[in-house]
Amino acid sequence: MTQLASTPSTLRPEGYPRLCELIKDIDFTMFTTVAEDGSLHSRPMATMQLDADRAELWFFTSIDSPKVAEIYHERTVGLSYASPGKNNYVSVSGRAYIVRDTDKVTELWTPAAKIWFPQGVNDPHLVLLRVVIESAQFWDSPSSMVVQLWGL
Amino acid sequence: MTQLASTPSTLRPEGYPRLCELIKDIDFTMFTTVAEDGSLHSRPMATMQLDADRAELWFFTSIDSPKVAEIYHERTVGLSYASPGKNNYVSVSGRAYIVRDTDKVTELWTPAAKIWFPQGVNDPHLVLLRVVIESAQFWDSPSSMVVQLWGL
Numbered sequence: 139m140t141q142l143a144s145t146p147s148t149l150r151p152e153g154y155p156r157l158c159e160l161i162k163d164i165d166f167t168m169f170t171t172v173a174e175d176g177s178l179h180s181r182p183m184a185t186m187q188l189d190a191d192r193a194e195l196w197f198f199t200s201i202d203s204p205k206v207a208e209i210y211h212e213r214t215v216g217l218s219y220a221s222p223g224k225n226n227y228v229s230v231s232g233r234a235y236i237v238r239d240t241d242k243v244t245e246l247w248t249p250a251a252k253i254w255f256p257q258g259v260n261d262p263h264l265v266l267l268r269v270v271i272e273s274a275q276f277w278d279s280p281s282s283m284v285v286q287l288w289g290l
Numbered sequence: 291m292t293q294l295a296s297t298p299s300t301l302r303p304e305g306y307p308r309l310c311e312l313i314k315d316i317d318f319t320m321f322t323t324v325a326e327d328g329s330l331h332s333r334p335m336a337t338m339q340l341d342a343d344r345a346e347l348w349f350f351t352s353i354d355s356p357k358v359a360e361i362y363h364e365r366t367v368g369l370s371y372a373s374p375g376k377n378n379y380v381s382v383s384g385r386a387y388i389v390r391d392t393d394k395v396t397e398l399w400t401p402a403a404k405i406w407f408p409q410g411v412n413d414p415h416l417v418l419l420r421v422v423i424e425s426a427q428f429w430d431s432p433s434s435m436v437v438q439l440w441g442l
């Protein structure tokens with residue numbers, strides 16, 4: 139049987155280091171939220187941190203952005219990481235929370251973030267998005283079985 | 291203003307040729323469905339056709355695959371196309387339909403599909419997924435405004 143009919147082939151809570159390894163070279167995820175009418179919308183987002191101990195991913199965003207309103211309405215989010223060159227594809231399911239925490243912003247700040255927040259860490263619009271990972275899968279070749287990294 | 295706080299900058303029903311151009315070089319999309327518990331799941335999928343006249347995308351899949359059950363339960367899907375090398379990112383929102391149509395399968399068949407359907411066009415598990423595009427946006431550089439390609 140091919141992987142098409144497969145359910146995830148392995149349950150690996152210990153898959154966490156592999157998740158880190160896979161996504162550390164993929165700068166941008168497509169971050170999917172559920173709009174109020176139920177439709178799914180994605181946009182590229184720079185991953186600021188993958189916190190292995192807490193199974194969390196952190197992002198910067200603007201409090202005014204439509205995705206923040208969508209997340210207040212519905213926390214369920216999906217993140218996909220694609221590295222077509224290496225044939226690596228990762229799917230993360232989770233819940234997103236809007237967090238205001240200047241210390242955390244300072245910890246995660248990089249000069250590259252100035253493209254979006256020219257005022258830097260004290261930009262009044264800058265908020266954190268914390269995504270608690272509920273499950274993750276990856277594929278590393280077209281004929282591979284999907285591998286469950288995390289979750290049920 | 292940066293794109294983080296932006297709403298789509300342009301309404302372009304005429305954005306269709308650009309959508310074709312952007313996704314024709316991206317072999318695989320991350321195809322997101324809504325599971326019965328509301329969580330979002332993505333998996334890589336090969337785009338078999340973008341039908342410009344009908345605003346439809348076509349895929350092959352197996353009738354037994356969990357995504358088919360998810361789509362029967364909830365048609366709303368999100369597709370993301372990422373080309374990190376070229377810095378192109380596309381989000382498509384739509385509705386998915388399961389279609390059995392051997393003529394259409396034959397029309398879209400490519401030998402590459404044998405990886406998933408070794409029995410070829412007559413594989414009894416092979417069904418078509420038709421995605422009717424409701425809206426699409428793209429980003430072509432980190433600092434760009436999002437561009438609305440299609441839809442409201």
Ligand SMILES: Cc1cc2nc3c(=O)[nH]c(=O)nc-3n(C[C@H](O)[C@H](O)[C@H](O)COP(=O)(O)O)c2cc1C
Nearest residue numbers: 142277279280333334335336350351352355356357
């Ligand atoms: C690069 C790549 C391309 C794939 N293309 C397809 C495809 O076109 N159709 C398909 O059903 N599965 C494809 N798969 C497998 C799916 O990603 C997935 O594992 C399978 O369809 C089962 O998905 P489901 O359990 O979510 O239903 C592809 C996998 C990879 C790695």
